[in-house]
Amino acid sequence: MRVFSGIQPTGAKHFGNYSGGFRQYAATQERGEAFFCVVDLHSITVDYDPAALREQTLDLAAMLFATGLDPGRSTVFVQSHVTAHAEAAWLLSAVASYGQLGRMTQFKDKGDGREFVSAGLFTYPVLMAGDILLYQADAVPIGDDQRQHLELARDIAERFNARFGETFREPTGIYPNVGARIMDLQEPTRKMSTTGGTPQGTLLLLDPPDVLRKKIRSAVTDSGSEVRRGDDKPGVTTLIDIMSVATGETPGAIEERYASGGYGPFKADVAEAVVELLAPVQARYAEVRSDAGELERLLAVGARKAR
Numbered sequence: 041m042r043v044f045s046g047i048q049p050t051g052a053k054h055f056g057n058y059s060g061g062f063r064q065y066a067a068t069q070e071r072g073e074a075f076f077c078v079v080d081l082h083s084i085t086v087d088y089d090p091a092a093l094r095e096q097t098l099d100l101a102a103m104l105f106a107t108g109l110d111p112g113r114s115t116v117f118v119q120s121h122v123t124a125h126a127e128a129a130w131l132l133s134a135v136a137s138y139g140q141l142g143r144m145t146q147f148k149d150k151g152d153g154r155e156f157v158s159a160g161l162f163t164y165p166v167l168m169a170g171d172i173l174l175y176q177a178d179a180v181p182i183g184d185d186q187r188q189h190l191e192l193a194r195d196i197a198e199r200f201n202a203r204f205g206e207t208f209r210e211p212t213g214i215y216p217n218v219g220a221r222i223m224d225l226q227e228p229t230r231k232m233s234t235t236g237g238t239p240q241g242t243l244l245l246l247d248p249p250d251v252l253r254k255k256i257r258s259a260v261t262d263s264g265s266e267v268r269r270g271d272d273k274p275g276v277t278t279l280i281d282i283m284s285v286a287t288g289e290t291p292g293a294i295e296e297r298y299a300s301g302g303y304g305p306f307k308a309d310v311a312e313a314v315v316e317l318l319a320p321v322q323a324r325y326a327e328v329r330s331d332a333g334e335l336e337r338l339l340a341v342g343a344r345k346a347r
């Protein structure tokens with residue numbers, strides 16, 4: 041089985057990225073031949089600083105290794121180091137539907153209210169389709185917010201195959217059972233995100249333990265004091281999901297344990313679970329990130345394999 045996924049280097053990585061991204065990457069690398077790409081070409085579709093982007097590319101590579109990718113097993117590389125990605129985006133744009141691109145919710149969200157909206161932001165999902173199709177990926181581990189983009193990639197493959205003969209494999213998305221869409225702790229009707237969420241409601245993977253605790257303690261909870269999931273309880277549902285992702289327990293087991301205990305002790309335990317999960321990740325990150333030369337070497341090896 042071929043596995044492919046990509047993640048953007050810009051913006052601090054958060055618990056949503058861990059849930060839909062990093063932890064799934066580490067798990068799927070065991071299941072086949074896996075490629076993980078730092079998608080810097082995607083990040084240039086909105087305003088960015090070139091020097092900062094280079095540093096963030098190394099930051100993200102370090103986080104990929106710190107969360108469990110094994111360079112001996114997985115091919116980890118930078119998108120701009122493999123020119124086929126940009127080429128594929130142009131070639132595939134000829135079989136991508138303009139109408140369908142206009143319906144992408146991420147384009148509408150990210151473009152809304154901006155003074156300058158680049159054409160690249162609009163054609164971004166075609167580049168993503170190219171990323172996936174070039175590697176003949178069967179499986180694409182992602183969070184729920186990438187579902188529509190993956191559908192578009194499948195449509196592009198199908199249209200290309202129908203027009204020119206069987207060429208591309210049609211990829212399937214792999215979504216976590218719990219935590220496919222982690223919500224903001226302050227505004228639990230919005231997804232956790234460094235661009236669309238609130239800073240206090242976003243758990244960063246590199247937040248110090250006390251910051252994590254404070255953010256979780258001040259998370260919005262809903263009326264009533266029952267610890268259970270439900271559409272009427274988006275805040276508590278988010279905390280249960282986060283605890284489930286952090287500990288590997290099912291949401292049901294968590295609900296049972298805290299059913300009548302009230303929010304206070306529950307939140308304190310969620311915080312400790314997250315701190316316990318992230319402490320070793322942060323330690324590994326610091327170690328890996330301190331050797332930029334080694335990171336660059338690993339990425340060069342990855343790019344060679346990917347090419």
Ligand code: TYM
Binds near residue numbers: 046047060082186
């Ligand atoms: P990106 O960089 O925004 O996010 C990386 C991964 O994190 C997941 N994610 C979440 N999962 C659960 N809850 C959340 N709140 C949350 N926020 C983010 C995303 O679903 C993603 O899996 N377009 C992609 C990058 C990309 C890509 C690809 C992915 C480019 N080419 C090819 C797969 C295959 C993106 O911007 O992800």
